[in-house]
Amino acid sequence: MYVYRSHDQQLLNERVAQFRDQTRRYLDGQLSDDEFLPLRLQNGLYIQRYAPMLRVSVPYGMLSSTQLRALARVARQWDKGYCHVSTRQNIQYNWPALEDVPDILAALADVEMHAIQTSGNCIRNVTTDEFAGINGKEIEDPRPWCEIIRQWATFNPEFAYLPRKFKIAVNAVPDEDPALIGVHDIGVQVLQRDGETGFRVLAGGGLGRTPMTGEVIGEFVPWPDLLAYLEAILRVYNKYGNRDNKYKARIKILVKALGAEKFRALTEAEFAELKDGPMTLTAEEVDAMRSHFSAPAYDAIDDQPPALQDALASDKAFNRWYHTNVTRHRQAGYAAVTLTLKKTGRAPGDITDEELEAVADLADQFSFGEARTTHQQNMVLGDVRQDQLFTLWQRLDALGFATPNLKLLTDLVACPGGDFCSLANAKSLPIAEEIQRHFEDMDYLHDLGPIDVNISGCMNACGHHHIGHIGILGVDKKGREYYQITLGGRGDKTSRIGEKLGPSFDTEQVVPIIARLIDLYVEQRQPGEQFIDTYERLGIDPFKERAYATDH
Amino acid sequence: MPQIIKDGVVVEDTWIHLSNEQIEQDGLPDSGDVIVPLSVWQAQKEVLLKRDGAVGVCLAPGEEPAAIAADLPRLSLVAVSFPAFKDGRGYSYARELRTRYGYKGEIRAVGDVLRDQLFYMHRVGFNAFAVRADRDIHDALNGLKDFSVTYQGDANDPRPIYRR
Ligand code: SF4
Numbered sequence: 176m177y178v179y180r181s182h183d184q185q186l187l188n189e190r191v192a193q194f195r196d197q198t199r200r201y202l203d204g205q206l207s208d209d210e211f212l213p214l215r216l217q218n219g220l221y222i223q224r225y226a227p228m229l230r231v232s233v234p235y236g237m238l239s240s241t242q243l244r245a246l247a248r249v250a251r252q253w254d255k256g257y258c259h260v261s262t263r264q265n266i267q268y269n270w271p272a273l274e275d276v277p278d279i280l281a282a283l284a285d286v287e288m289h290a291i292q293t294s295g296n297c298i299r300n301v302t303t304d305e306f307a308g309i310n311g312k313e314i315e316d317p318r319p320w321c322e323i324i325r326q327w328a329t330f331n332p333e334f335a336y337l338p339r340k341f342k343i344a345v346n347a348v349p350d351e352d353p354a355l356i357g358v359h360d361i362g363v364q365v366l367q368r369d370g371e372t373g374f375r376v377l378a379g380g381g382l383g384r385t386p387m388t389g390e391v392i393g394e395f396v397p398w399p400d401l402l403a404y405l406e407a408i409l410r411v412y413n414k415y416g417n418r419d420n421k422y423k424a425r426i427k428i429l430v431k432a433l434g435a436e437k438f439r440a441l442t443e444a445e446f447a448e449l450k451d452g453p454m455t456l457t458a459e460e461v462d463a464m465r466s467h468f469s470a471p472a473y474d475a476i477d478d479q480p481p482a483l484q485d486a487l488a489s490d491k492a493f494n495r496w497y498h499t500n501v502t503r504h505r506q507a508g509y510a511a512v513t514l515t516l517k518k519t520g521r522a523p524g525d526i527t528d529e530e531l532e533a534v535a536d537l538a539d540q541f542s543f544g545e546a547r548t549t550h551q552q553n554m555v556l557g558d559v560r561q562d563q564l565f566t567l568w569q570r571l572d573a574l575g576f577a578t579p580n581l582k583l584l585t586d587l588v589a590c591p592g593g594d595f596c597s598l599a600n601a602k603s604l605p606i607a608e609e610i611q612r613h614f615e616d617m618d619y620l621h622d623l624g625p626i627d628v629n630i631s632g633c634m635n636a637c638g639h640h641h642i643g644h645i646g647i648l649g650v651d652k653k654g655r656e657y658y659q660i661t662l663g664g665r666g667d668k669t670s671r672i673g674e675k676l677g678p679s680f681d682t683e684q685v686v687p688i689i690a691r692l693i694d695l696y697v698e699q700r701q702p703g704e705q706f707i708d709t710y711e712r713l714g715i716d717p718f719k720e721r722a723y724a725t726d727h
Numbered sequence: 728m729p730q731i732i733k734d735g736v737v738v739e740d741t742w743i744h745l746s747n748e749q750i751e752q753d754g755l756p757d758s759g760d761v762i763v764p765l766s767v768w769q770a771q772k773e774v775l776l777k778r779d780g781a782v783g784v785c786l787a788p789g790e791e792p793a794a795i796a797a798d799l800p801r802l803s804l805v806a807v808s809f810p811a812f813k814d815g816r817g818y819s820y821a822r823e824l825r826t827r828y829g830y831k832g833e834i835r836a837v838g839d840v841l842r843d844q845l846f847y848m849h850r851v852g853f854n855a856f857a858v859r860a861d862r863d864i865h866d867a868l869n870g871l872k873d874f875s876v877t878y879q880g881d882a883n884d885p886r887p888i889y890r891r
Contacts, residue, residue: 197843210841210843330847332881333847333851334815335847336813402887448827453885453890454887456889457889460889463889
């Protein structure tokens with residue numbers, strides 16, 4: 176994982192001092208609300224329904240055990256003893272006091288963490304596949320490129336006041352999109368041609384009010400030109416993005432309005448000026464970044480060791496968990512383990528201070544002291560020896576982290592919604608809980624197989640409802656909470672925007688309607704078909720018919 | 728006389744910054760250095776150049792440097808206005824003036840210009856700042872010193888950190 180060099184730490188310390196002074200001037204009345212707003216947002220600080228919310232950056236989802244313990248300390252000392260994993264792999268605190276934020280940032284800076292550009296109209300945290308570096312299908316580790324992009328984006332002076340927020344994701348797996356690059360403002364696909372790394376660069380994807388997938392702008396950008404190409408796109412966006420209407424301000428609207436052709440021409444013109452200039456990446460820099468992400472000291476061991484096979488044969492619960500929550504690893508004898516943070520009755524993605532510390536201990540003992548956050552609001556121990564899986568599982572089970580529901584219907588994704596967020600149209604957490612309660616039977620859940628359910632409390636789509644196989648969106652109708660359901664979205668093999676089922680539903684109707692949709696799938700599925708396969712074979716009509724049938 | 732920050736120090740501002748309305752009402756002053764809107768420059772280039780005094784042009788958001796690229800040798804100042812500090816187009820304009828057009832004269836930020844944006848502004852090529860009149864300009868000066876570390880190259884030093 177990236178280890179700070181002295182200048183990185185220096186920068187962070189200066190940032191803490193800067194924000195401390197800005198907060199002081201705000202509290203003294205020297206900065207107006209309006210003036211302080213973008214400053215605090217660019218430091219991840221929102222004013223929410225009840226208290227400020229502080230979003231801490233977790234670059235491409237990587238955390239060390241030291242950082243996990245620091246996050247736990249912050250939760251205990253300055254919050255109510257828990258925090259929240261967001262769908263962009265960041266960590267959110269729901270109850271910090273504004274006056275305490277500088278101290279929180281100082282505590283985070285001690286462990287190389289910060290809240291820089293986690294909000295506001297600037298370039299946000301760069302994300303990637305949560306299994307980056309251990310996914311056997313990737314053509315190379317995308318994280319060095321993420322870090323290169325992160326540094327370019329950090330306090331980039333030209334792009335701090337963009338028309339709107341800007342999200343970049345990197346994917347290195349061919350033919351799949353685990354990083355959801357198709358629905359990011361810029362998506363970077365790592366390619367290899369004649370042994371040289373390059374990138375396909377997409378622009379103009381995004382969820383929110385007008386969801387769409389990105390257009391290919393750069394077919395093959397050679398690696399030395401990566402930053403110059405990104406800079407070119409940002410310049411076009413900064414100059415021509417809509418600044419009058421915040422709903423039309425994302426880059427996707429600009430790409431759509433100009434057309435990919437024109438957008439590409441503008442980008443290429445900017446790029447021509449930058450190409451082969453000082454921004455050009457050097458082999459030394461890329462090598463230095465790669466060395467930060469070199470493989471840990473794996474033992475030379477075989478896949479499927481006897482200890483694992485024995486445990487799989489003798490313990491049914493372990494067996495089920497293994498087949499659900501354990502992911503293949505590129506290194507023989509190792510596996511990646513997902514801890515689903517989806518306890519019924521608790522907000523998806525929430526984790527307490529003690530749990531964070533427990534995960535830190537487990538990371539130290541089983542996974543080279545590292546853990547990862549996922550865009551499905553879970554955590555991953557990425558490098559576990561297969562012969563230790565059974566011991567780890569027992570420990571996780573004792574902590575309540577061994578629920579074998581990864582990717583199943585109860586492993587749902589939900590934004591904080593109306594319970595916390597002041598932008599919400601409707602609550603999302605109670606809906607999540609109701610679904611979890613309704614589908615609590617593990618045998619039934621496993622029989623249903625993978626189903627992504629995503630819930631957002633409003634159009635901003637923080638719960639990624641557009642890409643859920645079943646998406647649920649809170650809408651407001653004359654002051655009452657309603658929910659619109661979409662079907663067929665995908666954020667797995669590919670990024671696809673779901674289709675609206677029809678008129679929205681009352682709060683009480685949501686779960687019964689979902690149960691109907693699931694019933695239809697069970698009746699109609701062919702052997703081996705997952706929910707999304709059946710949906711794609713049948714189309715939306717039978718689902719529509721079933722959902723709105725009056726005799727049912 | 729109002730003050731501005733120029734090249735890192737607070738100095739008296741010797742320029743007269745004129746709006747469209749002022750020029751329509753009172754015409755151009757006979758002498759003295761003036762900053763005029765782009766439209767006035769485009770309409771009255773010759774008149775402006777014959778006056779006794781230097782000329783600067785002010786670009787508003789949406790008015791790109793390309794519009795004055797050919798005129799730059801004759802302009803001793805380009806102002807870039809920020810009607811609202813959240814509108815960041817001016818950052819790209821200043822950077823373009825320096826790196827695309829190689830402009831060496833004064834680039835001045837005017838309008839909603841505040842301490843907490845000065846560091847970024849300076850990096851993209853502004854060397855003068857007309858800090859909003861209701862703010863303490865000496866306090867604003869501190870904004871230029873927020874950071875000692877930068878990752879990217881900028882208008883003052885094009886080398887990113889990996890080439891320094
Ligand atoms: S989707 Fe809407 S309600 Fe949910 S967190 Fe985002 S802004 Fe808030």
